[in-house]
Amino acid sequence: MENKLVPIITVPEAATVTEIRDEIDEVKTFFFTFDRPEIEEAFRIRSGQFIMGTVFGAGEFAVSLPFSPESDRKHISVRRVGKVTAALHELQPGDKIGIRGPFGNGFPFEEIKGKNMVYVAGGIGLIPLRSSIVHVLQHRQEFGRVILVYGARSSKDLMYKESIRDWKATSGFETYFTIDRPEPGWNGEVGFVNQLVARIDLPVENTVAFVCGPPVMFNSVIKELKIKGIKEQNIYSTLERHMKCGIGKCQHCAIGRTLVCVDGPVYTYKQIKTLGEQI
Ligand SMILES: Cc1cc2nc3c(=O)[nH]c(=O)nc-3n(C[C@H](O)[C@H](O)[C@H](O)COP(=O)(O)OP(=O)(O)OC[C@H]3O[C@@H](n4cnc5c(N)ncnc54)[C@H](O)[C@@H]3O)c2cc1C
Known part of the structure; x- marks a missing residue:
């Protein structure tokens, strides 16, 4: 499915956390809606893509999109591992986050x-x-x-x-x-x-x-x-690699000649093998 909306590239779009679920130990699911109705309406994804989420005052993190392109409520599920994800886990319903994306190729x-x-x-x-x-x-x-x-x-x-x-x-x-x-x-x-x-x-x-x-x-x-x-x-x-920009500019996620943020994150195992990296 085509993204109807040009992805949100550089400036995070404000969204409100509407519900938080404890999923498993150290993993929470955050439901969100975009503050601008036109973005909420037009935001389209492909399965396998990811977004860059912002916790204001803490930083950005890459995160998969677990909802379907069609009819699921928008949400992310995040494990607390470090500074930004710990700050995310402190948020309450009603708090704001930022979103850039969707980025990456998705499943074919x-x-x-x-x-x-x-x-x-x-x-x-x-x-x-x-x-x-x-x-x-x-x-x-x-x-x-x-x-x-x-x-x-x-x-x-x-x-x-x-x-x-x-x-x-x-x-x-x-x-x-x-x-x-x-x-x-x-x-x-x-x-x-x-x-x-x-x-x-x-x-x-x-x-x-x-x-x-x-x-x-x-x-x-x-x-x-x-x-x-x-x-x-x-x-x-x-593939998951450290990411910063999400749009192929900063090279943080480069593995050899591939940039996981734009060429991936979805790869076949045949491709992964040629990258010469353990997953
Ligand atoms: C495309 C993509 C999709 C992702 N989807 C999810 C998701 O759906 N749910 C989720 O919980 N996490 C996901 N991640 C991982 C998530 O982005 C990181 O856990 C997060 O950025 C960590 O930020 P932090 O500031 O909390 O931790 P930091 O303080 O930056 O790091 C804490 C520890 O985690 C390690 N780490 C951080 N990021 C990565 C990474 N990308 N790969 C390997 N090790 C890392 C660091 O080396 C360090 O040991 C995804 C990453 C990518 C690239």
Whole structure:
């Protein structure tokens, strides 16, 4: 889907935080609306893109867009890791933030329509995949099998539990969950997500896979997907690198000749390999 609005490039647009949810430990979801109605109305994204968020007086941070291009409320989900994200976590509903974007390439839905979609997420790796999952479920008939394989350290670390409950109501949405260690009251799988990927029956032909999570999870999942026969050019992920401008000027996010902010953050595994970097 085209951005109807020219992205907000350099000057952050004011938005109001309307609701804050405790998602998992150290991760909160912030719902927001733009203060100017014309921006609120015209702001359009592609799944896989990101924005630069401003916490006034603290700084800017890059953040994925977990809402769908169509009909979700605008929100971001952020882990507290340092100065700016800690300041964000102190905000209350009614407080202001700034937004620039959307930036980056997004997932190539034009090319992958009609295919089986396999999403594999670890921990907060579900954040950058969420928009794509919602989009695909909203256009369910245009895709083949739609499968989510999701692993976290414990049941408390599974993101978007409410959304997942809603998604499971969509016919033909296959879900597999696992946590690292057994836990009272948990009846699902136990073990690492790559082990679950190895066990389940995944389609291989006419299939694209989306993988996001911490490096050790990413590498072990890629290995399993390749053993199953899914080709490197059909495996997508999003890269996170330190970013400043978001528009390809400052080179902060350069990896070799690619700038993650404009050429990415979505890359195929085949491309990631040529960057010569661990994810
Ligand atoms: C395209 C993109 C999408 C992102 N999406 C999300 C998201 O949806 N949710 C979320 O919680 N975070 C996301 N991040 C990461 C987020 O931008 C950083 O955590 C944030 O900028 C940290 O700012 P800070 O001032 O709080 O921490 P800092 O004080 O700047 O850093 C704290 C620690 O985190 C490390 N760090 C900071 N930024 C990065 C980075 N980009 N890559 C690797 N290590 C880093 C630092 O080296 C340091 O160890 C995304 C990053 C990118 C580039």
